[in-house]
Amino acid sequence: MISSNGQAEGETRKQTWKPTKTLHWRGARLLNMVFQPLFEATAGRLRVGHIRLVELETTGRRTGLPRTVLMPSFLMLGDSYVLLASYGGGKSQPSWYWNITANPVVQIRAGGRTRTMRARVSEGKEARRLLARVLRRTGGTYLFLVAPARAAGRRVPIVVLDPIPEPKP
Template identity: 35%
Template sequence: MPPDIALKAMNAAHRTLLKLSCGRLGWQVASMTVLELVTTGRRSGVPRAVMLTSPLTDGDALVIVASRGGDDRHPAWFLNLRDRPEVQVSVRGGSHQPMVARIASAEEHARLWPQVVKVYRSYAAYQKRTTREIPLVLLSPA
């Protein structure tokens, strides 16, 4: 699975693309909306920003996938929002909005996972790589 340094480099490259294109490129990836999620570090208390994709919405909630490329570990942003669910979200470069993160229940996961995989098939491959169930997170307006 990708080491932390590779994930950070991919995130930096994505931000560079957005900056160099003056925001014209990089807000859509594989038909998924790109957003910036700002969590609060669970140990440091420092704001942490990461670029993520949202394959779908569920009512007024954005759905994000804590896949980490099929790694056996959860992504750091997921651990942060699990402990501190108050987050900030910017969609397509808009202003940051306060939101509350909630891990999908088993029933919600069962309902949403097939829709997520339909949008981006690689998520199914990521799930096959790991023994952990890849969590889905719902981001709702605060």
């Protein structure tokens, strides 16, 4: 007898695991649930080894509402932060990336300070140089997030957050 899902009775389909957008979203959600209370308790000074965590607030490109995500910054360039839009190696870009392409002015909270920054996507030689520095700094361990995205045909954008000078009174 054939069931409603097209399988013969007693037959089981082999399930193949494939990373999905939902899985990456859930993983990011879980990490935020774990690290957000620690980030709050340390007043934004949380570091995991050499990785500085930053709370990034973007403006939603469709809604115009503030969107906040906690994420790692593997590299600092003076007062600028370097972020990788890896989305856990997923096939699509993370939402925060699309938000910053629509509105590059963001707020970050890190090291106990909140600052206004301007996001820009690094291109060409600068992007290759920054990715190499991130991989060196992490001992190559971050490659496991970049490689699957590349295998899926997706370029992993490297985003640099540059400080916007505050107006002098």
